[in-house]
Structure formats: C-alpha cells, structure tokens
Amino acid sequence: MDKQPVSIFWFRRDLRLDDNAGLYHALKSGKPVLPIFIFDKDILDKLEDKDDARVTFIYETITALDKELHQHGSGLLVIYDTPAHAWSKLLNDYNIAAVYTNHDYEPYANERDDSVAMMLKKHDITFNTYKDQVIFDREEVTKDDGKPYTVYTPYMRKWHQKLTPFYLKAYPNKKHFNNFYQTKTLPLPTLKAMGFGKSDLELPQINYKELIADYAEKRDFPAIKGTTHIGLHLRFGTVSIRELARTAGTFNEKTWLNELVWREFYMMILYHFPHTGDHAFRPEYDRIKWNNDEKKFEAWCKGETGYPLVDAGMRELNATGYMHNRVRMVVASFLSKDLLIDWRWGERYFARKLLDYEMASNVGGWQWSAGSGTDAAPYFRIFNPESQMKKFDPKLEYVKKWVPEYADFSKYPKPIVDHAFARERCLKAFKEALSK
Incomplete structure (x- = not known):
C-alpha cells in the first residue's frame, strides 16, 4: 500500500x-x-x-x-x-x-x-x-408542494424561473491542478485487451456554437446541417452543461436551451419513476396487445419498410450512429403505431446503435412517440410518414442520400403496411387496452 x-x-x-x-x-x-x-x-x-x-x-x-x-x-x-x-x-x-x-x-x-x-x-x-451533468438536479425543480412534475411544460416554466447566473458559473478547476497526485506514467489497458476493436464511425466534434444561431429555423429539416450533434459529448461529459447553457443565453436561443431542459426533465422522471426504464409511465399502456412481427421489425431495423423517410432514418442510424431528431420521432411512431410493435424493441435497438444514447432521453422519447409516457397528448397522435417527408424533406435530399433506389420504383420495396389501415388498427388496439 x-x-x-x-x-x-x-x-x-x-x-x-x-x-x-x-x-x-x-x-x-x-x-x-x-x-x-x-x-x-x-x-x-x-x-x-x-x-x-x-x-x-x-x-x-x-x-x-x-x-x-x-x-x-x-x-x-x-x-x-x-x-x-x-x-x-x-x-x-x-x-x-x-x-x-x-x-x-x-x-x-x-x-x-x-x-x-x-x-x-x-x-x-x-x-x-x-x-x-445537469443545471438543476433531481429535486431542484418541483411543484410548489415538493412533488415532481410529470408534465414537461410547467416543469420547463419553473426551470426558467429558477435559472440565475449562479447556476451557470464554471468551477475554477485550473487554479488547483497542482493538487493532483504526482505519479509516474500509468499503463492503460488496450481496447484489444478488453475484447474490443476500434470503430470506423466518424465521431462528431464539439462545434455547436456555429449552429445555435439558426437552430430554431433549421432543426426540423434532416437534409440541412441544422442540429449540433452535441449529444455524444453531453452523454460522456466532454463538454460542460453550464458552458452549453451560457452559450445558449449568449445567442438568445431559447429553443436550443429547451432541448437541454427536456433532457433534464427526462432525467428527473427516470429518477423519480425508475419503472419507466422498461414499463409505461402510465400503467394502462402496458395492457396494449402488441403485434410483435419479427420480420417487420427486421425490415424496420434495416430501413426496408417501403416508407422513404423511415428507411432513410434507419439507414442513417446504422451507417453513422446518429439519426436526425425529427426523423427519430417519425421512425418511433412508425414502429409503435403503424407496425404496432412494442416501443421497448425500438428503444433497445436505439440503445445499441445511437452514439448519443442516454437512457432517460431515449426512454422518454420512445414513450412520447408511443403515447405511453408523460406527454399529455392523446394516443391518437400518429405521424404520417409520407406527409412528414413532404413537409420536412420536400426536395427529397435526405431521402435520396440514404435511399438512392427510391428514384427507381422497380427497385424500391413496396410499403410493408398500409398507413391508413395501420392507423385504424392502432386506434382500436389502444382503445381496447385503455377501456379495461
């Protein structure tokens, strides 16, 4: 010793x-x-x-x-x-x-x-x-009676009310670097020794500042470089949350700051309601009879559903470890609503593939899409993947990048499910579960 x-x-x-x-x-x-x-x-x-x-x-x-x-x-x-x-x-x-x-x-x-x-x-x-890793901790933003919020909007309002420069102040660590334990160089175990090899995926750098100013206008369009790809760095703390929040204030970019608030909201939810990691926030949604078709799930995973925006998103994920935020909502809605496949299957697939995977945000996002989470919107909010493509990728730039065969209808697969039929089937399944 x-x-x-x-x-x-x-x-x-x-x-x-x-x-x-x-x-x-x-x-x-x-x-x-x-x-x-x-x-x-x-x-x-x-x-x-x-x-x-x-x-x-x-x-x-x-x-x-x-x-x-x-x-x-x-x-x-x-x-x-x-x-x-x-x-x-x-x-x-x-x-x-x-x-x-x-x-x-x-x-x-x-x-x-x-x-x-x-x-x-x-x-x-x-x-x-x-x-x-947060501006406000698990019990710092609560209702007046001290109970946790279960709806985002009032939580977000209280979060902003509580925010003062004090919470954004950086810790002056550099002043104390002479207090590190003095030691000889310590050998690091190799990736190979731990059973891993080096990944070929391109890892995003920290360059979020150049994208914040136009974030609100550009964030929903997957063909545009309009999001910051900061999630990986937030997940592992290579950037300070206080620095990010200060920068958002400098640019007066509340939309981007609110994405950080969403992250903290979901962390708070997972802490206070740990069952949501693998069960519905609202228990009645665990009564849904899912149509867990493994072949259709495999088609979803591979990006071969016959719905171009869904397929583009899944192929982007498989190739890069990233998927555009708007497209995440579309593919999640498609799996849980159109295919009526348990949202947990999709959550686990994202957990395996996403570079920026963070359990609280991922589970929260999937439950939002499935309608089983904290969101007050009713379960019959079902994204139409065709109309979403027309609205957010009108020139098909994103789709053509990831699904080049879409230009030749003879090569592109037919839809694995009819959206109108799937919507009615979903509504029926949800109504039956919630009426019990």
Missing part, C-alpha cells in the same frame, strides 16, 4: 478536467487527488458490438485526459474490471482519505454507487457525489 493519504476522483460521465464539480471539490480537499476511470465489465460485457463506437470514443477521450494529466505531473489510473473488484483492489493499494465523483441518474448507476458507498463506509471512507 502507498501510505500517503489520497483523495480519489472517479471519472464516469464527466470526462474533462475543466469546470468539473466533483473534481473541483476533490482538488480542494487538501489531499493529493488520484484520478481514476473504470472500464466497467458489467456494462462492457453486455454490449453486442465489439467495435462499439462509444467504447472507442471513451477510450480516445481518456487517453487524451491521461496526456493532459501528464502535463501536471500526474496520470489517469485506468482499470478494466467490475466496480466491486476494482474498489477492493484500490482499497488494498492506496491509503484512501475520501472518494469524490459526480451524480449519475440511471438505475444501474444508482445501484452501483450505493454498493460502492457501502463498501467504502466499512473503511470509514466518505463517498462524495456532486451535481455536474
């Missing part, structure tokens, strides 16, 4: 040194700070694709973090193991004074953190977590 008392900072969804709440408090603790990252076997072993681009992104990001720490005489201790085994070894190898990290909100993360906190408590070591 290294006898020198150290504070440990545990990187998770906050992969940056600047403006990092938990790291700031660790650096101010008075003890040298040893930064660590755990490649969690409990998560990695469940990933189907061994060239998962998110693993590549994380690996490249922590490699860069390690190099940045070298400039301050320190380094990142990277462990490939389960959290339980990793912390057992850390307790054996180091004289740990305290552990610092940032809140995580997903059900698995809550269980993991509770388990680690109990392990540390047996050694009289405190487990300190801080708000970092």
